[in-house]
Amino acid sequence: MFVRGQEYDPWIVDRSIPVDLSKWHRLRGDKSDELWRPRFEQYLRNRSTFKSEEDWFVARVVKEAIRWLERQVKEEGRKDKLFLWVDCFDPHEPWDPPEPFWSMYRDPGYDGPDLIDPVPGPVEGYLTEEELTRVRSLYAGEVSFVDKWVGVLIEAIKDLGLYDNSLIVWTTDHGEPFGEHGIVRKARPWNYEELVRIPLVIRHPEHGHGRIVDALVQPVDxxxxxxxxxxxxxxxxxxxxxxxxxxTFPQDMPVARREIEIHGFSLMPLIKGEEEAVRRYAYTGHYGQQWSIQDREWRFILPIDGSKPPELYHRPDDPYDQRNVIDEHRDVADKLELELRRWAAALR
Structure with missing residues (x-):
C-alpha cells in the first residue's frame, strides 16, 4: 500500500502552481543545483494542496491501508490469510511535518531557516551547527508524526479484530547521516552506523512480547x-x-521448475528465546563502491572502488565509528576482509 506524491514523484505537474524555494530550501550554488532545483520544486507542488494533518502522505497511506483492511473484513468476510505491506515512505525527507510536530523539538532560541530537505553532501560550508541541529529536530518531528499514524493503523487493526492473530513487522530501509562523518543525508556510500543500523520491531501473536533481542539480524531475514x-x-x-x-495447450501448463533458496535466517529462534544468535556477521554494501562486515565487536569497511583505504572500528567503545583502529589491529582487519570477500563470492 502506498500513495502518489511523496518526495519528488511527478504527481502534481501543473507548472502554474507557484513555488518558493527560498522558504525551506537551500541550493549549494554549484552544478548540483541543476539536479536538485526541479526536484525541490516538484515536491512543493505535491504538497501545495495540504490543508490539514490528514493531507500529509503518511496519514493518507495509513487511511488507505485501513480502508483496504475494512473492505477485506467487512465486505469480503476475511479475517485471516491477509498480507498487507504499508509503505509509509516517511520519515524520509523532506522533513516538513505539521504542527505540533514541526515545533516539537525546535530550540526556542533558534531564529534561522527551516531547511526541510538539505542537498546531500558535505556539511561544512553549507550548514551551520545551529542549522544542522534544526534539521535534526525536523527529522525527529517527522519520526514522531509517523509514530502517531502507525498508532492509528494499529488501533484500526485492533478494532477490526485482527490484532491478536496477526504478525506485525515494523522496520525501514536505512538510517540517516546528520554530520557524524561530515555529510548530511546519504550523500556517500559510507556504511557507518548512522546509515546502516535500522529499527526492527516484530509483534508475534504468541512469543517474545516485550523482549529486546541483542543479536545481529538483517532485512534479508x-x-x-x-x-x-x-x-x-x-x-x-x-x-x-x-x-x-x-x-502450448493448455496455456497455463507448467513447462519448467526451479527451487528458490532463501538467503536469510528465520528469527523465530530469537523471538522464542531458543537461541542467542542466528548469524555471526552482518553485511552491508553499495554496489561497485563499498562493502562492510561487522560482528558483535568489530566493523570493517572495504571501499572496493579504491576511493579511500579500508577502515576498522571497535564497536563496544566506538559505536558510531569515529576512530579508525585498522593500523593497531591489522590481523582483525585481514580476517574480516577475507570473510567478507568469501561471502560476496558465494552470492548467486
Whole structure:
C-alpha cells in the first residue's frame, strides 16, 4: 500500500502552481543545483494542496491501508490469510511535518531557516551547527508524526479484530547521516552506523512480547521469518508456465521448475528465546563502491572502488565509528576482509 506524491514523484505537474524555494530550501550554488532545483520544486507542488494533518502522505497511506483492511473484513468476510505491506515512505525527507510536530523539538532560541530537505553532501560550508541541529529536530518531528499514524493503523487493526492473530513487522530501509562523518543525508556510500543500523520491531501473536533481542539480524531475514511463521517450507518452488506465443495447450501448463533458496535466517529462534544468535556477521554494501562486515565487536569497511583505504572500528567503545583502529589491529582487519570477500563470492 502506498500513495502518489511523496518526495519528488511527478504527481502534481501543473507548472502554474507557484513555488518558493527560498522558504525551506537551500541550493549549494554549484552544478548540483541543476539536479536538485526541479526536484525541490516538484515536491512543493505535491504538497501545495495540504490543508490539514490528514493531507500529509503518511496519514493518507495509513487511511488507505485501513480502508483496504475494512473492505477485506467487512465486505469480503476475511479475517485471516491477509498480507498487507504499508509503505509509509516517511520519515524520509523532506522533513516538513505539521504542527505540533514541526515545533516539537525546535530550540526556542533558534531564529534561522527551516531547511526541510538539505542537498546531500558535505556539511561544512553549507550548514551551520545551529542549522544542522534544526534539521535534526525536523527529522525527529517527522519520526514522531509517523509514530502517531502507525498508532492509528494499529488501533484500526485492533478494532477490526485482527490484532491478536496477526504478525506485525515494523522496520525501514536505512538510517540517516546528520554530520557524524561530515555529510548530511546519504550523500556517500559510507556504511557507518548512522546509515546502516535500522529499527526492527516484530509483534508475534504468541512469543517474545516485550523482549529486546541483542543479536545481529538483517532485512534479508524477514522473508525467512515470515515463511517460518506461516509454516511455508523452503526452498520455494518457482513454476514456469507456457506463454501463449508457444501455442502450448493448455496455456497455463507448467513447462519448467526451479527451487528458490532463501538467503536469510528465520528469527523465530530469537523471538522464542531458543537461541542467542542466528548469524555471526552482518553485511552491508553499495554496489561497485563499498562493502562492510561487522560482528558483535568489530566493523570493517572495504571501499572496493579504491576511493579511500579500508577502515576498522571497535564497536563496544566506538559505536558510531569515529576512530579508525585498522593500523593497531591489522590481523582483525585481514580476517574480516577475507570473510567478507568469501561471502560476496558465494552470492548467486
Amino acid at each position: 524477514l522473508t525467512a521469518t515470515i515463511l517460518d511463521v506461516l509454516d511455508i517450507p523452503t526452498p520455494l518452488p518457482l513454476i514456469f508456465r507456457a506463454p501463449r506465443s508457444t501455442g
